[in-house]
Amino acid sequence: MNSGSRHEPLDPPAGHLADLLALSALALASRFADGATLWCVAPGRSDHALHVAVEFVHPAIVGKPALPAVAVSEPNMTKSLRNFVRSGDAILCVGPGDDTNILDITRRGLAWGAETIWIGWGIRPPNGDGTRPLWLASGQDSEIVRAYHLLWELTHICLEHQVSLSPQTPSPQTSSAEASCQTCADQLAVAEVVSVSGTGASVRTSGGVETVDTSLIEAVVINDLVLTQAGVALQILDNVGTGEAQHE
């Protein structure tokens, strides 16, 4: 056919993707076993978010248990997720590596305590954004669909095989944003500003809302992402996209 050269049958780096799918499925199964909800976003391709949700809630294979998965619609996905996501939940993002909505969501996922899986293509997201990337050779729909089909299949296998579904499933990449300080060994953490009061702020972290000292950094506003350590905010993270927290 005359368009065949444009859409050759797909041949992604299957071995690598298969390994990442297995890791992501085990992590997702661990979260489900602990009562998580899976939140799905696909900027500009909401059909994929809906497809993931229906796959988990109403499985095509008879006898599978229904698992809670929800498509989060545009616009204002970040705002919706901020309200919906509880620590321990999971977020599945579908979109290219330079999608600023997803970059923002994966980073905020650290503060919200969410496991974030990213079915993506193109430019890979920078390290430190705390996501599990399932990277595809292209953004063709058939490749995207089979990535989440396999994620669904493997997740159910993990749940049924009753392996130890510990939340400490090894992460495929170390987040620079959550590294330890070399001198004091205290954990660095990403936190989202909930409210501001003088030289302090209430921030949302994966462990809950905490109060931090903000006197070392410039004035923060609600929804800023900050890097904290031992009760002190050390840095305001750059705004990567949707820009809810705007500084003058």
Add this chain to the structure above:
Amino acid sequence: MNDTSFLYPFLEDHEPDPSQLLADLAASAKIKLDESTQLIGQSLEENTATLTAAAGAIARRLSLGGRILTFGNGGSACDAMAFARGSVGTGWEQISVRTLAADPAILSALGNDLGAEQMFSRQVEAFGGRNDTAIAFSTSGQSLNLLTALRVGRQRGLLTIAVTGYGGGAMANNPDIDYCLIVNSQSVHRIQEAQAHLSLHLRTLICDQASNTGERL
């Protein structure tokens, strides 16, 4: 045996070591990725003539001012949405295409008051015109509400197209259906993946044919 053991027959129940499970899962995922790629290639080959003919017929109707209406159930509803969405930069933006599977007010009203069988057929009655095309997505080829909508579409003079699996089911060799694309597989997931690729090809061919006619879209 648990109830997904048929998907991964070489996995044993209650594996004590997660690292072994991860290795087994990755190995089986690789097999399925390869199966999917193979099925996509096979499906393109088997449907080449139908794709080309269907794209030509759709493009002719578009040139006469027709529109495309897509529908399906569940994951196939999402495939119908994806077809309407198209992909950026292909010329698809100029085509009049929308899905009948995305309006919860209409779908819940029809489903509740008239039943699932008429969820799409009533919309085809309301929206379908003589130069329009109806495209149904079904992995089984058996969905009653899709068969009903295609029959109503045929009665109203629409071009009718089905994208199916499982050998086509009741949609294969169906007098209400002008063109039936068939994925020959027994796996719902592999079928949908191949259908997504057939859908991409069909859109590309429609754009090619439409630009060749040089007429109003």
